[in-house]
Amino acid sequence: MSYGTATSACRAVFVRDFGLVWRRRGDALNPVLFAIMVVALFPFALGPEPKALQQISAGAVLVALLLAGLLSLDALFRSDLEDGSLEQLVLSPHPLALLLACKIAVHWLTTALPLLLVAPLLGEMLYLPRPVLGTLMAALALSTPLLSLIGAVCVALTVGMRRSGMLLALLVLPLYVPVLIFAAGACNAAQQGLPTLAPLLWLGAALALALVLAPLACAAALRISLN
Amino acid sequence: MSYGTATSACRAVFVRDFGLVWRRRGDALNPVLFAIMVVALFPFALGPEPKALQQISAGAVLVALLLAGLLSLDALFRSDLEDGSLEQLVLSPHPLALLLACKIAVHWLTTALPLLLVAPLLGEMLYLPRPVLGTLMAALALSTPLLSLIGAVCVALTVGMRRSGMLLALLVLPLYVPVLIFAAGACNAAQQGLPTLAPLLWLGAALALALVLAPLACAAALRISLN
């Protein structure tokens, strides 16, 4: 009779959540398709001149990825709530924050990482200058986990609700703004040939903080909204 | 013993749906807030220079309104499905297409019309040139009902599904692109001082067509997805 170790609990969460994503691997492409489509809207809306597009390319890619991430957030806890797994998770003898951190990690790996991988393609679609691409990727690598962590806290707050989609966006977007500012700041600096380290360092610091605090906040929020 | 007239059935739908919106009038603001926030993302992503923002202003407003409309679409039939009202609607002796047209009309009046009303504000936030505003408003007035109608058909197709949010976006966006092209075309023409009538006329023609066909398609789609 043993309760198992926290490590084995985390492994169980990883194995199951990856298994679930694997079973519905078609769905995993949705955010990528969505981002591609949003990016594709810009040439239609702004006209096809490469110069004009190039100017907005980094920003547009950022906004598209952010919106795609936002829409996929909703699914983070939904299926677990609907089939009662979430309750079992809360009742586990292992720290809830740790288990949630694993869930968030899987979510990031399966939704944000693919987005990160297509980011160069998206940039190419909008004639993103090559030298900026590196900075954009660095900014994305730091900011997407940050967005997932912040988003997870807000999702946890709205988890029991019926029509949460729009409300979630309202809660999340103000918190995303600072992240976006720093990420875009780095890209703009790169575009003008200025040093990009400072905004990236800020993002890194925020990420380190969020890695520690967000799972705890997420667990607390979840307890509140299951209550 | 009478089945009532089609007019009275339509009136019943209007009265009820407006009543429902009125009961949750706080929610009605959500698309507007969402659109404002998406528009606010652009200056963060692209930098605050009025010149750069001005160039993309019409396009960004269009994209923001389109996304806000997209997110609010999901709610079109959801609550009716969840409480069984949709079945009662389908079983009504009056033409389903007519009743659905009324529902779509209420939806447009309560979600798209407020968006239309804040469009000047959104334009102002991105320094939209005054002369373009008129064209933008005309394009929006023609394209938002069109988007609602097209969207309604897609929602009807996905209505029974669990995680429809992202899927809906994927279904709807390709259909929205042509509308967006004409609307953005009109705005771009206005920005360059060219005549804007042609794209607006195209939008008008498409709207006239959609007004007739979309409710019928919507009814057919609904029957399929309830089956």
Next chain:
Amino acid sequence: MNPLLLWFHKLGSPPYFYRLAGRLLPWLWALALAGLALGLYGGLFVAPRDYQQGDAFRIIFVHVPCAWMSLFVYFFMAANGFIALVWRIKLSETLAMAAAPIGAAFTFICLATGSIWGKPMWGTWWTWDARLTSELVLLFLYLGVIGLYHAIEDRRQAARAAAFLALIGIVNLPIVHFSVNWWNTLHQGSTVKLFGPSLIDARMLWPLLTMAVATKFLFAASLLSRARVDLLELESGKDWVRQIALAEEPRA
């Protein structure tokens, strides 16, 4: 029990708070209105015309007090939210949630008057400068708190979830306040200092300070009357509310 604690405990009881607030309210409204009248009089008639901005600077007498209040009310809301989350005091939940719409109103006024003021001064209604932007984010945070509160069926759970959100959003307050120092912006820096000499004419300063105090009273009055009604709604099953409802039966 410690008398102070005892008083807190008593204050936390809804009927007691309801009655106490009812007794305080007329005084608060009177002070607020008198302060507003005095401040507006001072601002519109006594304060001299600014040598740079002309009469447009008079907007300062509504813009700045409301800007301060937008921050103050948020802090008040978050502090009550914290108490509500940690000690589960119902009154704090009520106060936090009653403060949110008032804060949103002040924030809205700050934004609106700021952009009205910006047109003649900066030549534009709106720029994406750090202070303006962070103030806009503050408005969205208020709206998010209100939206979340109304989206949840159970009132107490709703209040706790919204209070949690308010606590997360508190990181925005220092950004609003210090943005003028951290980034160089179009918006001007602090001119009024609590400690040390202020940089503006005394005839401009006293109406401004009067308005600042008056808006505090206004907030207190509005907060208490909102909290009273919210308590009536929350406790509508209780006897004391029933008595109030029956006592105010409109004679037909």
Next chain:
Amino acid sequence: MSEFLSMGGYGGYVWSAFAIFIVVLALDALAPLLKRRRVLRELRGRLRRTQKRNEENT
């Protein structure tokens, strides 16, 4: 007087700012009064119904 109203050419700006201030805060003060009326009305309705039902049951 008209000079005062024109505010040195800035009248439109100044007065609309003050108007927004007053109108928004007036609405804010009005909201709880309206809500109070609604809450008490609904409560009285509920009380009447339970009373009636109790009378029927006994």
Next chain:
Amino acid sequence: MNSPIDSEAPALLQARGLAYLRNDEPIFGPLSFQLYGGDVVLMEGDNGSGKTTLLKVLSGLLEPSSGEILLNGEPLTLARLSHQVALLGHLLGIKAELSPLQNLRFAIGIGGLRAGITPHHALKSVGLEGYEDVPLRQLSAGQKKRVALARLLLVPAALWLLDEPYANLDREGIGLVNRLLELHALRGGAALITSHGAYAYTSGTPRRIALRNTDMAAA
């Protein structure tokens, strides 16, 4: 209340070899039966045996995989059907935000009104007098069900398809359903009701149809 074997008047509802497949798995097997005016038929079956599905097929919401449905001797088309059938499902089709009166007015608007009855009357006869203007969310599950029953009284329909009408109702509510069914039968209407068997239509011995539970795991 057994169906008169009267070959002259066509049956109100006639099902011939009706079957429904989902993903090629049979949900209910070929089924044939008839309902005449005045019939109240109880359908029993375990969870998942296809009761709800059968009612939806009969109402025209689902299309049968094979077999046919005749209404008054004429094959069912969506347009004809809806004039004659009232469905009360697991989901009641009422809005929690609106009052009973608003809900009933909507039902009348889209479904029509029987002669000689008003929403107020209907609410009174299901025991909801005094609740006309309370938002439904403040009512209990049983009271909500009564609002849905009031709809049945108002809307003209010869055939009632009721999915577990007794669920959520207390003893008095069960009596109410039975009274409504009797009234409907006396008027010449027919009703098909489902039940888990815990409660049942008590007046007379209703005819029964049993659905076998097809094992979903088999395939």
Next chain:
Amino acid sequence: MNSPIDSEAPALLQARGLAYLRNDEPIFGPLSFQLYGGDVVLMEGDNGSGKTTLLKVLSGLLEPSSGEILLNGEPLTLARLSHQVALLGHLLGIKAELSPLQNLRFAIGIGGLRAGITPHHALKSVGLEGYEDVPLRQLSAGQKKRVALARLLLVPAALWLLDEPYANLDREGIGLVNRLLELHALRGGAALITSHGAYAYTSGTPRRIALRNTDMAAA
């Protein structure tokens, strides 16, 4: 199986004046009772009388509005609690996309494993041998319930809170639940189960707690 009035060993579960309010409306009134090792207690009550809510409060998912819960004589905190309580709710907490074995492995991972039993054994003893690797969506409702019952066998927990364990099960399944309960009681565990009363724990006469249906519409 009645509780021994043995004042020396503290009760496995003790509720003192437990009440739960939602929006200040009482869901269940102040309730006091004790469960000792070996007890199986049946809780009865109408729809909406608060059975599910009580189980959630006892499991620590919901916080009681007043009163306290003692586990082995110590007040309940979320951390302590979870080691001792297994909850089987309306929602089974299993994934339809995964196989029974995958689901059970996950449950063990986050909940721990009793000595001397393996997932294969547990599946066999609930009669699901041969279904180890079939995705759950292909199983019937009753078979899904059995997977959830297998979880109870595997995860170490002295107190079982079972919400309508008999629902969805056929006669044989009901017997299975009763066998599991007996085994658990013999081992010194305790169980609190709810039911609409249609089926019940048949071995011996279990103690019963009845929840009154507080009328939600009243206040």
